[in-house]
Amino acid sequence: MKRVVMNERPHWKADAEACGFTIHSMYGQRYWDERHAYAFTLEEVETKLEDPSTELLDMCYAAAERIASDEELMRRMAIPSAYHDAVQRSWRNHERDLYGRFDLSYDGNGPAKLLEFNADTPTSLFESAVFQWRWLENMKQRGELPSSADQFNSVHERLIDAIRILAAPSGHMHFAGMLESEEDLVTLNYLVDCAAQAGCKAKLIAIPDIGVDDEHRLIDLQDEPIDCLFKLYPLEDMVREPFGRHLPLTPTRVIEPLWKLTLSNKGLLPVLWDMFPGHENLLPAYFEDDTRISGLDERYVRKPLLSREGANVTLVNYEAGVGIYQVEGPYGEEGYIRQAMHLLPRFGDDWTVIGSWVVAGQPAGIGIREDDTPITRDTSRFVPHYIEG
Incomplete structure (x- = not known):
């Protein structure tokens, strides 16, 4: 590519x-x-x-x-x-x-x-x-x-x-x-x-x-x-x-x-990770009330269960110097999941x-x-x- x-x-x-x-x-x-x-x-x-x-x-x-x-x-x-x-x-x-x-x-x-x-x-x-x-x-x-x-x-x-x-x-x-x-x-x-x-x-x-x-x-x-x-x-x-x-x-x-x-x-993502842990095409993901989110440390993406076009998505990534990056939007009342950080290629x-x-x-x-x-x-x-x- x-x-x-x-x-x-x-x-x-x-x-x-x-x-x-x-x-x-x-x-x-x-x-x-x-x-x-x-x-x-x-x-x-x-x-x-x-x-x-x-x-x-x-x-x-x-x-x-x-x-x-x-x-x-x-x-x-x-x-x-x-x-x-x-x-x-x-x-x-x-x-x-x-x-x-x-x-x-x-x-x-x-x-x-x-x-x-x-x-x-x-x-x-x-x-x-x-x-x-x-x-x-x-x-x-x-x-x-x-x-x-x-x-x-x-x-x-x-x-x-x-x-x-x-x-x-x-x-x-x-x-x-x-x-x-x-x-x-x-x-x-x-x-x-x-x-x-x-x-x-x-x-x-x-x-x-x-x-x-x-x-x-x-x-x-x-x-x-x-x-x-x-x-x-x-x-x-x-x-x-x-x-x-x-x-x-x-x-x-x-x-x-x-x-x-x-x-x-977005709740599909933690379900997939729970069913197929470690699959090479998946990223670790958890519902936000899951204690396992601590394993993501300060490098994760926070996504509303229902969201489109990146709205209300937050990147937390201090390792790559990004810090916190967030897109505003109308979603989030329905709850969130957290997914391991995997930045898009640049x-x-x-x-x-x-x-x-x-x-x-x-x-x-x-x-x-x-x-x-x-x-x-x-x-x-x-x-x-x-x-x-």
């Missing part, structure tokens, strides 16, 4: 706009950054990223089994007690999920380390699946990369195949989110396009416009029953709202399913995290983000990658 300086395409913004990637710049700064790229060998991708992602996903499914079978553990993870039975039922019924993203720390040396699993509504999907592939093909056409260059990226094809299965037998799906969010809208429009390519009838709907009939079935503004709903809206928020009380009873298939509450939670002035995508239970590709701080935030930049031919 190495970071390589690249020539920025003069037309990249126009290309982004043309394919619907309107969030190429956010907060007044570039989000897509092709001034450099990350190069991997095929062996690195297969043995250091793809194979560990397969194993990590199997371990997460084992953890979901354990959590769903243990009401005390669900309570400890701040899963509302009113949903415990529904979570268990969802898991026992093998309800299908669509996708997730492991955030890994990897620099080309040693095993990749799992920092967290974004198991519900992870961002950066379109840029991972589509736009970095467009970049690769264009760079090969321009002679900037050899024709043999490849990319670890089958996200698009796997999403189409998975959505075709999820939409069966009716072939109809609704895609919901907060449509006023441009970032969410880019993702939803992309998934609607995937559904169309899968031969499905897809409909976009805003979360507040979802209704419920007398049988707890979800309906749209035209009172059309929703057979299958993909919601780009966190499960942990849905279950805490009046709308959420219908989820355990609805015949509508909701993606992601309720059992994903066991994985879209390339130049940037801290780099690898997002490893899993779609329908299979590794599907990676997306890389950089930040000028050791905590990846919503202002991080997306950087493309390629496999050397």
Whole structure:
């Protein structure tokens, strides 16, 4: 793995706009950054990223089994007690999920380390699946990369195949989110396009416009029953709202399913460490009321059970001269875990995290983000990658 300086395409913004990637710049700064790229060998991708992602996903499914079978553990993870039975039922019924993203720390040396699993509504999907592939093909056409260059990226094809299965037998799906969010809208429009390519009838709907009939079935503004709903809206928020009380009873298939509450939670990290202690792709992690946290000394990361985009994460690391570094945010009332410190690798002035995508239970590709701080935030930049031919 190495970071390589690249020539920025003069037309990249126009290309982004043309394919619907309107969030190429956010907060007044570039989000897509092709001034450099990350190069991997095929062996690195297969043995250091793809194979560990397969194993990590199997371990997460084992953890979901354990959590769903243990009401005390669900309570400890701040899963509302009113949903415990529904979570268990969802898991026992093998309800299908669509996708997730492991955030890994990897620099080309040693095993990749799992920092967290974004198991519900992870961002950066379109840029991972589509736009970095467009970049690769264009760079090969321009002679900037050899024709043999490849990319670890089958996200698009796997999403189409998975959505075709999820939409069966009716072939109809609704895609919901907060449509006023441009970032969410880019993702939803992309998934609607995937559904169309899968031969499905897809409909976009805003979360507040979802209704419920007398049988707890979800309906749209035209009172059309929703057979299958993909919601780009966190499960942990849905279950805490009046709308959420219908989820355990609805015949509508909701993606992601309720059992994903066991994985879209930082409490997963101490459960994994307890089940697979010493695994080379895991870091020691404990709930904050666990006396074993003393073994982490003054070198750990404090994370809320429910948090996104690095919000309310605190780094405590006096050894590396970082001291205490904290990102503010609205989370934390639900409790915290502590994870052993493993700083992201630094390339130049940037801290780099690898997002490893899993779609329908299979590794599907990676997306890389950089930040000028050791905590990846919503202002991080997306950087493309390629496999050397």
